[in-house]
Amino acid sequence: MTTSWLFIREHVSLLIFQTILVLFIFLLYWLDGFREYNTAIYSLIISILLTGGYLSGKYILRRSFYNAITRTPEKMEDALIRYAPTPEHAEMSLFMRGLYKIYQNEVQTLYASQHRQQDFMNHWIHQMKTPISVIGLLLQEDGELDRESIAEELGRIQNGLDTVLINARLETFENDMQIEKINLKQFVQEVVNEHKRLFITNGVFPVISIDENYVVATDPKWMKIVFVQFITNAVKYTFEDGKKVYLDAECHEQGIVFSVRDEGIGIPNSDLNRLTKAFFTGENGRLTGESTGMGLFIASEVCNRLGHKLKIGSEHNVGTTVTVLFENGESGETDDTEQNRRTKRSHEDL
Template identity: 60%
Template sequence: MKAVQLFIKEHVPLVLFQCGLLGFILLLYWLDGFRDMYTAAYAFILGIVFTFAFLLAKYILRRNFYTKIVEKPAHMEDLLIRHSTTPEHLATTQFMRKSYRLYQGEVQQLYAAQSRQLHFINQWVHQMKTPISVTSLLLQQEEINVKSIQEELDKMQRGLEAVLVHARLDTFEEDMRIEAVPLRQLVQGVISEHKRLFITNGVFPVVDIDESIVVATDVKWIKIVFAQFVTNAVKYTFEKGKKVYFSAEQTAEKVSFSVRDEGIGIPQSDINRIKKPFFTGENGRLTGESTGMGLYIAAEVCERLGHTFHVDSEVGVGTTMTIDFTVERKEERIDGEKDSREITRDHENLRE
């Protein structure tokens, strides 16, 4: 019944137009001298009958369509109308199907993001239990080991920063500002922020970057990427006295910045998967602290900033992580904050 009512409401203007048109034609005949009222009434009624016959045939052909659109859909798939006969309804059906596919794509993206966020939070909470438990045990000892407590606090801080970074990825474009930055100064700032990590693990930074090299990037986000490189390089370098090399090469087209460590390296079977979320690989299982999100976040940030990020590694030799920046020509030079050699000299002072 609802389908019939909808059909009638749609075609009431057509019926009124037909009646007016027939009346106008009869009026023309009357003004022209034609006075046979029976013939006029017969023609008018015949026109109305033909109009209703046309509408009845049209409703029969489109009955399935009208029945479908007045029903209450139980599932999203019910929105896909499969019974269309006219060009207008076929076009409407195609539009609905394209809209449905677009909707499904957005829903899948939201679902994947939500699942990834939930998985990440669950994994992070599980990992935070370890430093909290260790800190609690250390505090119960008669002689409190401040150094060990600081190490556990550093782990929790890095974990919190990872969660905040992951949460801000959804609003990346709103928080992005591209500017020209001296690369050496930027790298030295990251090294300074992680000097305790270097000292604790007995790893030394070596910077070989010309002070004239300037890159166009977002300082806050690229520092997050560099910090992840530093953390990975130090974390997977198990031998004391090893070094992490920071270098850059500039050409006419790009600036290639590399972080090379002397750690355990990454198996070739894992190279193509390390940028996927939650992939820890063989090395992640060795430490038990990997969330599998660090390089995923780094790759996401680089992609959104327009930088190319690639990894080269050899097991037992080390890993090199490289970012290619587009060249930003600028003659201005800015002095670095603190040379990496000073970080090396601070090892013994901060070790105590």
């Protein structure tokens, strides 16, 4: 569509109104007995010239704007109109810039999510080659099958699959979230009991110091994933037998602060600010060779979306402390039914 035709279409209503107005004035003069045709023709010509001059000047001022909106766009930046001859167009330009900014943010978020998922899958597939190769070698050996080694490698595969599924579910986190009030101590005991073998195998002992009446509102399923990550890291990076992992909780004005403190190798200061970034393994991750760099990233994402503040502090060769602030936490008692249900599921402390 040409700019001139677009301009005419925009001002058709003005031309019709102007024509009706001139005819109405002529009608008034005719009814009043005025019969001077030369004056009428002169008035008509002057009206046409004035209207034409006004529209011509307006078209010249708006020509750049019309050129911008009638050409075929080649990129998204073409939506940002730089020519705003009128206040209305200026506001429209600001509106379009705001929409473009929202669009860019959404595209960047989707791109980052897709890129992270692709990188994680490539990393995970590469990492799964090791346990699969080990199982293949064990099956080729003569003699009695080493079931313990196969179970260990299968456990690595299972953990990797769980991480992939959790990472995929993060994309639909809001649809999978269900907030409940839980007794913090019973919840932590339940998580610890489910990972007894991890503590026993590594010769590390958990010490739980949490008040019986501490209650927090959170999503139990997602927070269990977070707590498991904290415990797993605490045990994995404690290389000496007989060390302890302390699971504590304190009630402050801001809420209840839950912490997991280990006596492991600690984290170098240079790595602390990057621990929650996707795929970051750091110096400690290279020591074990099994780190995916996704555990603390997932924990950070879950805490952020649930509104719990996560903080990580560490001293090299001394230990690491991870804390979570439950701002809605309180020192109260849970519902009896819920408490009994959780007591049956977690009836002993290590």
